[in-house]
Amino acid sequence: MPSTIDPRRQRELVRLLEKMGLEQTKLERDIPSGFDWLLVDQALVHPSFSTTYNNDQLEFIGDSVLKLAVSLFLREKYGDKKVGVLSALRAHLVSDKTLAKIARTYELKKYIVLSEAMRNDSQNVQGQEQTVLANSLEALMAAIYTITGDVKFIRRWLDPHMQNFAEALLEIPALGNYKLALLELTQRRWKRLPEYRNVATSVKNNIFFVEVWFDDRCWGQGQGKSIKAAQQEAAAIALDQMQKEIQI
Amino acid sequence: MPSTIDPRRQRELVRLLEKMGLEQTKLERDIPSGFDWLLVDQALVHPSFSTTYNNDQLEFIGDSVLKLAVSLFLREKYGDKKVGVLSALRAHLVSDKTLAKIARTYELKKYIVLSEAMRNDSQNVQGQEQTVLANSLEALMAAIYTITGDVKFIRRWLDPHMQNFAEALLEIPALGNYKLALLELTQRRWKRLPEYRNVATSVKNNIFFVEVWFDDRCWGQGQGKSIKAAQQEAAAIALDQMQKEIQI
Numbered sequence: 001m002p003s004t005i006d007p008r009r010q011r012e013l014v015r016l017l018e019k020m021g022l023e024q025t026k027l028e029r030d031i032p033s034g035f036d037w038l039l040v041d042q043a044l045v046h047p048s049f050s051t052t053y054n055n056d057q058l059e060f061i062g063d064s065v066l067k068l069a070v071s072l073f074l075r076e077k078y079g080d081k082k083v084g085v086l087s088a089l090r091a092h093l094v095s096d097k098t099l100a101k102i103a104r105t106y107e108l109k110k111y112i113v114l115s116e117a118m119r120n121d122s123q124n125v126q127g128q129e130q131t132v133l134a135n136s137l138e139a140l141m142a143a144i145y146t147i148t149g150d151v152k153f154i155r156r157w158l159d160p161h162m163q164n165f166a167e168a169l170l171e172i173p174a175l176g177n178y179k180l181a182l183l184e185l186t187q188r189r190w191k192r193l194p195e196y197r198n199v200a201t202s203v204k205n206n207i208f209f210v211e212v213w214f215d216d217r218c219w220g221q222g223q224g225k226s227i228k229a230a231q232q233e234a235a236a237i238a239l240d241q242m243q244k245e246i247q248i
Numbered sequence: 249m250p251s252t253i254d255p256r257r258q259r260e261l262v263r264l265l266e267k268m269g270l271e272q273t274k275l276e277r278d279i280p281s282g283f284d285w286l287l288v289d290q291a292l293v294h295p296s297f298s299t300t301y302n303n304d305q306l307e308f309i310g311d312s313v314l315k316l317a318v319s320l321f322l323r324e325k326y327g328d329k330k331v332g333v334l335s336a337l338r339a340h341l342v343s344d345k346t347l348a349k350i351a352r353t354y355e356l357k358k359y360i361v362l363s364e365a366m367r368n369d370s371q372n373v374q375g376q377e378q379t380v381l382a383n384s385l386e387a388l389m390a391a392i393y394t395i396t397g398d399v400k401f402i403r404r405w406l407d408p409h410m411q412n413f414a415e416a417l418l419e420i421p422a423l424g425n426y427k428l429a430l431l432e433l434t435q436r437r438w439k440r441l442p443e444y445r446n447v448a449t450s451v452k453n454n455i456f457f458v459e460v461w462f463d464d465r466c467w468g469q470g471q472g473k474s475i476k477a478a479q480q481e482a483a484a485i486a487l488d489q490m491q492k493e494i495q496i
Contacts, residue, residue: 048471056331057323057327057331057334059331060319060322060323060331060334060335060338061316061319061320061323063315063319064312064315064316064318064319065316067311067312067315067316068309068312068313068315068316070312071308071309071311071312072309074308075305075308075309079305083304083305083307083308086305086308087308090308117450117455117471118471121471128469149398150397202365207365223369
């Protein structure tokens with residue numbers, strides 16, 4: 001575990017952050033306790049290089065820094081859209097694929113320290129490079145957030161990228177359509193379709209209640225002012241539930 | 249969309265935040281632009297009550313505020329543990345079940361505004377109340393974060409709860425064991441087991457490479473200093489991948 005940073009490495013990292021619009025003089029002025037360049041270094045050390053000094057814990061934090069930054073951006077910029085659309089946008093914007101593309105604009109690969117075996121591997125194994133780039137960028141976000149305590153130092157450079165990707169995604173018609181997403185999932189994975197059942201209607205309040213069934217199991221219940229709205233809600237819950245069962 | 253808050257409602261919300269250790273006088277002193285009690289009100293309005301003035305967008309933000317607060321807490325408190333264990337802890341700590349338990353300690357239900365139909369429903373439909381409580385607490389976190397711009401106003405009251413839950417979870421032997429988690433998932437959902445294949449060994453670097461297969465498809469590749477470590481890595485990637493396919 002190094003206690004100081006090599007001056008040459010620090011100059012490299014200063015250049016990287018400057019490419020991201022974070023100037024050394026301003027950073028060091030804004031952070032009275034001192035800008036911790038060693039933590040930035042650690043954020044770019046892949047676990048294959050060292051099992052004790054690497055970015056695995058920073059990546060763990062970075063995942064949530066990213067999600068918060070993107071959520072704040074989406075609410076500010078697209079607050080007039082339905083939450084279903086914002087969620088669908090977010091799922092795409094925080095993906096490894098998007099992150100790797102952003103990382104490439106800063107030539108992040110040049111700054112990442114990894115084992116030689118992993119370096120060869122990441123050139124040969126499909127998807128490996130994308131994961132390394134995405135994880136390193138997340139870890140870098142965590143380092144910047146941990147040092148500054150403020151997401152504005154992330155959003156300053158991340159927002160313009162996200163804006164570009166979001167605009168492209170908004171051209172996709174199915175975005176935020178949970179029924180379609182659920183259908184595509186069950187069809188692709190299990191070659192079967194979910195079934196919607198109308199279970200009740202409250203005439204007084206004009207509310208419809210539906211359930212969505214798959215594989216002899218009710219995966220979600222929804223309610224709404226129309227059958228379509230109730231089905232969308234049920235499908236959203238079903239998707240979320242399937243995701244949770246996969247996660248645990 | 250109300251432009252001011254009813255004084256009686258504000259007094260209620262002041263009491264709620266005081267229960268969480270956030271005193272009105274201190275909050276209003278710390279936030280020079282004024283503490284936005286109307287946003288706290290909105291955080292506790294369920295979408296069933298109003299389609300235009302409700303907490304759905306705040307909940308969308310709250311989800312990531314929660315994840316960040318919990319991640320920072322885990323790294324600070326359990327930084328000596330493996331990231332796999334931290335991830336497993338986090339998945340449990342941010343669940344609706346955990347959040348609803350925390351919400352109940354503040355009697356959050358008393359402060360939530362929802363339609364009468366939904367109020368009856370949440371008493372009768374299993375799991376409905378838990379979801380309402382969890383979502384409202386997330387929205388409340390988003391409101392507090394948006395107003396203060398600092399997670400410390402969340403962590404002050406959230407950390408002690410998370411500490412209690414984390415201590416209980418750490419007694420579970422399988423926590424952070426991806427191989428076991430993957431096995432349980434595929435066994436439960438599809439009644440079949442994943443298969444691990446040793447694909448290469450780098451004698452020079454003493455590194456093992458394995459793949460995990462399920463359903464005629466390679467779901468993850470792992471490498472490590474032992475076959476067991478490589479299998480754990482492959483299983484973690486496979487779990488993550490299955491989760492992503494469910495999500496999109």
